[in-house]
Amino acid sequence: MSDDFDLLETNSQERTEKVDVNWGKAIDQMKSKLAQEDDPESRQKILNATLDNVVDMAEKDRTTLLDAIKDLTDYQDEVGIMFEGFSALNAAEQKIIDDAIKRLERAKVELEDAKNKPDTWWNNLWGRKGKIRDAEQELQAAQKERDASDNKAKAMFQQRIETADVQTLLNELSFKSQAAIKRLKDRELEIKEVEESLKTAIVEASNNHTKALQKKKEVEAKLEEQYALLKQARQALEEVADKQSTEYSEALEKVTQLEQKVEELEGLKNAYTTLAASKDSFVHKHNLTIKVLTSLRSNLQTHRAKLKSDTDERLKYYDGYVVALKARTDQEFAAILEHLGVKTDEHIGETLAAMHTASAKARQEMMDNIPVHEKVMQGVYGSYAEALKEIRTKDEEIQKNFADRYGIDMKEIFDEYYKADPNAPSDGGEPEGELKPEANDDDLLG
Numbered sequence: 001m002s003d004d005f006d007l008l009e010t011n012s013q014e015r016t017e018k019v020d021v022n023w024g025k026a027i028d029q030m031k032s033k034l035a036q037e038d039d040p041e042s043r044q045k046i047l048n049a050t051l052d053n054v055v056d057m058a059e060k061d062r063t064t065l066l067d068a069i070k071d072l073t074d075y076q077d078e079v080g081i082m083f084e085g086f087s088a089l090n091a092a093e094q095k096i097i098d099d100a101i102k103r104l105e106r107a108k109v110e111l112e113d114a115k116n117k118p119d120t121w122w123n124n125l126w127g128r129k130g131k132i133r134d135a136e137q138e139l140q141a142a143q144k145e146r147d148a149s150d151n152k153a154k155a156m157f158q159q160r161i162e163t164a165d166v167q168t169l170l171n172e173l174s175f176k177s178q179a180a181i182k183r184l185k186d187r188e189l190e191i192k193e194v195e196e197s198l199k200t201a202i203v204e205a206s207n208n209h210t211k212a213l214q215k216k217k218e219v220e221a222k223l224e225e226q227y228a229l230l231k232q233a234r235q236a237l238e239e240v241a242d243k244q245s246t247e248y249s250e251a252l253e254k255v256t257q258l259e260q261k262v263e264e265l266e267g268l269k270n271a272y273t274t275l276a277a278s279k280d281s282f283v284h285k286h287n288l289t290i291k292v293l294t295s296l297r298s299n300l301q302t303h304r305a306k307l308k309s310d311t312d313e314r315l316k317y318y319d320g321y322v323v324a325l326k327a328r329t330d331q332e333f334a335a336i337l338e339h340l341g342v343k344t345d346e347h348i349g350e351t352l353a354a355m356h357t358a359s360a361k362a363r364q365e366m367m368d369n370i371p372v373h374e375k376v377m378q379g380v381y382g383s384y385a386e387a388l389k390e391i392r393t394k395d396e397e398i399q400k401n402f403a404d405r406y407g408i409d410m411k412e413i414f415d416e417y418y419k420a421d422p423n424a425p426s427d428g429g430e431p432e433g434e435l436k437p438e439a440n441d442d443d444l445l446g
Contacts, residue, residue: 065166065169069172070158088172089153089157092156093153096153104146106142107135108139111132111138114131114132115132115135166322170318174318180307188300191293191297195293198293201286202283206279209283212273213272219269220269223266226262226265230259233251233254233255234255237254
């Protein structure tokens with residue numbers, strides 16, 4: 001700061017202030033929802049817990065997590081946090097944003113290239129102006145798509161997490177925690193920069209306060225001189241006898257000039273007095289602001305450190321919770337299998353017992369029917385022998401006919417045929433009396 005700097009000059013530099021959205025409303029809404037999670041029956045739930053109850057509790061955990069993710073997503077909109085920087089987007093969701101960004105960048109380049117072509121009659125003949133117009137329209141469309149891409153990705157994200165499992169929701173919550181840690185760190189750095197600027201402002205305000213007091217003293221010294229001169233001039237004015245003389249006019253003019261000078265000096269004195277008080281006030285205000293910012297930064301640092309540490313631990317905690325859920329599912333699955341196994345054992349036991357009973361009854365029936373079977377079989381064999389006799393007679397005629405017509409002796413062929421088992425099937429399959437058991441694969445017993 002130069003020595004000839006006048007404290008009454010008003011060469012102030014305007015600053016563009018950053019205004020945050022209403023944080024209080026969003027935070028109050030989240031606190032209200034979190035407060036609703038208190039459950040006085042939680043102890044009784046633990047005491048009376050069964051695997052079925054745990055399913056309901058786990059689903060409530062999922063619902064609570066889902067509501068929290070939705071609230072955080074809405075909250076980040078309210079406080080102006082970029083969606084794609086605070087949510088774990090999958091490939092399809094991120095692609096919507098990336099494609100919109102690429103299209104916008106490409107449209108800007110194409111418009112710039114079209115405008116860079118020289119404005120000559122030849123280039124205009126080949127459509128320069130039309131290309132510029134098309135490129136401008138494409139840029140507008142690309143910008144519109146880019147503006148809407150966040151909302152499209154957000155809609156897909158919300159739809160995806162609507163049916164997401166607990167593990168996915170926990171991963172999303174962890175991702176938001178990591179993003180919050182970075183946000184807190186950035187805010188700390190921002191506060192630190194403001195603190196440094198305020199420290200500089202304190203020094204400047206203190207220096208200006210000192211200079212204002214010095215200027216005030218200088219003005220007071222000049223006022224003393226002018227007061228003395230004014231007193232002398234007024235006395236000289238009173239001593240002039242002829243009020244219509246030139247001497248009186250000159251004396252009056254001198255008094256007027258001195259009064260004007262005194263008035264200006266008194267104004268400067270008041271200005272420097274006010275300025276000194278103002279600078280002294282801002283020294284205290286800046287100092288208070290620094291204390292507040294330092295306290296806030298310290299609190300942010302504490303929250304960030306705790307959130308970072310807790311997030312690392314929480315990830316392990318979440319892993320344990322997810323594994324526990326899977327183990328509960330496995331345990332339930334094992335219980336179902338055991339139940340099915342017991343039921344299957346019972347059914348098989350019943351079937352085996354029925355088989356044994358039926359087998360015993362069939363054996364008795366078979367024993368009782370033996371005389372009947374023998375009588376029936378006598379008739380069967382008699383009919384068989386009678387039919388066979390007719391067949392043999394017919395065969396002899398056929399052999400004689402073949403021998404007479406073709407000179408072929410069929411006796412050997414028919415003898416071989418008669419040596420074969422008459423009960424064997426003609427197609428080489430298994431005997432008709434023996435049924436092959438059907439394969440019955442039971443999935444539960446496999």
